[in-house]
Amino acid sequence: MTSPDSPTPWNAPFDGDLTDDLALALRLADEADRVSMQRFDAPDLDIETKADATYVTEADLATERAIRALLEAERPGDGVFGEEFGSSGDAVRQWIIDPIDGTSNYLKGIPMWATLIALVVDGVPRVGVVSQPALARRWWGATGLGAWTTTPAGEERRISVSDVSSLDGASVSFQSIAQWDEAGRSDALLRLSRAVWRDRGYGDAWPYMLLAEGRLEFVAEFDVKEYDIAAHVPIILEAGGRFTDIEGVESVASRSSLATNGVLHDDFLALLQGASS
Template sequence: MTSPTTPTSWRTPFDDDLTEDLALALRLADAADRVAMARFDAPDLNIDLKADQSPVTEADLATERAIRDILVAERPADGIHGEEFGTSGDVARQWIIDPIDGTANYLKGIPMWSTLIALAIDGVPRVGVVSQPAIGRRWWGATGLGAWTNTPTGEPRRLHVSGVDDVAASSVSFQSIAQWDEVGRSEDLLRLTRAVWRDRGYGDAWPYMLLAEGRLEFVAEFGVQAYDIAAHVPIVMEAGGRFTDIDGADSLDSRSSLATNGILHDAFLDVIGPTT
């Protein structure tokens, strides 16, 4: 994803009121939930392979179309960058969409998949919604408006990252061993797991949300695109955490991500070492 300007930091103060944008993002998630759930665990679900041999289902396509239809009608001046139908329109205000993050889970009937919706302004993710309708969960946030999740009572709960300040007491998620091995960093992963209290590979969007809820201190992965991570950025940051690429840079284009509780960000960078 390209942007017309390169911000000095994702943490630079931002003055615009994003209330209406966040409300729209939540309505987009409502529409996406209806479409995606209508075909979840369907025995006749149509599944194809993309050029990169990753799976795509009829639900991926239909869900992104549903989101795009609303945006075209209500925000015709905004750009869109989606996993299934590419990029169109202005990049200064760009909606970034992954209609079903975790397609492999979706097509197997495993409920751990999400719709990811973000709004980036001048290349900086400012609004994010992560919706997991199969388990009845949703997380959302926007710069200056906090980060939130739903609760069984229907009242939203504000999110805060943990206050853990010792790597040895931290709990981490590394997505998968294969990701680290493919980029030649399996030794870095092993060193990390030896340094922390607890390590797990939860996968996809969920560990980022666990981090925003204060249940993890570190999430990292490789091979990601902007649509895989943009929605997570404002949620993690508004919860008090920090979000960069694996080398500590503010970027959606580096094909890597590192989210932490903020307190331990630099310490984790020291543990895993720089990209060689």
């Protein structure tokens, strides 16, 4: 099922060449890594609380500014939507960025955070980069160009989802028990945990990339914004998986996400919907 805002299925071929856009996204990630790592684990890091009670650091702001500056120089006609400075420009080709996904980890000196960069064309996420510089890891993908990662040793390799085909053999990740409870889905989470082989709450961007690498079969969240998940979509799709919201709709704007290895997607949807009914 596709989103009303994006009638084109996410797995539809792209009529064009995304090679240059992907190359730019990787350069954006290079610049983001340079800026964000300068202040990581700094004892005098400036931290503020936003109106929604979440944290923002000087590094979040500086990293998004750096990404926007490069986009203004390289793609002045494209739109930009970022977590810290909102949206601007044309939404037909829109770069969606989260300068530091996992700010709570960043400000604690925990290396589980990432910069998320996506290019959405006509409502479809087409390019995605997830960069985790504190762990020397990066993942990227674009429609028709595959899904890739760099290992800590600096080697590039193509990645793909697992071929696990039964729920009782699946390993799953969720953001937190509290998040599912606040969404009124604690019954679904309990039923999920009873149906699968293994469940863990890895959190933030990393479990999506573990799924793309074939190490997990399911990742789901609630209360997510476009910039939290748009970068994951092209990577997971190019790795052979599926990505929808919790109701099975292809949308990054419906405030929930469900990523799977593809073969189990409908089974997970049925399980979650049955648990919440």
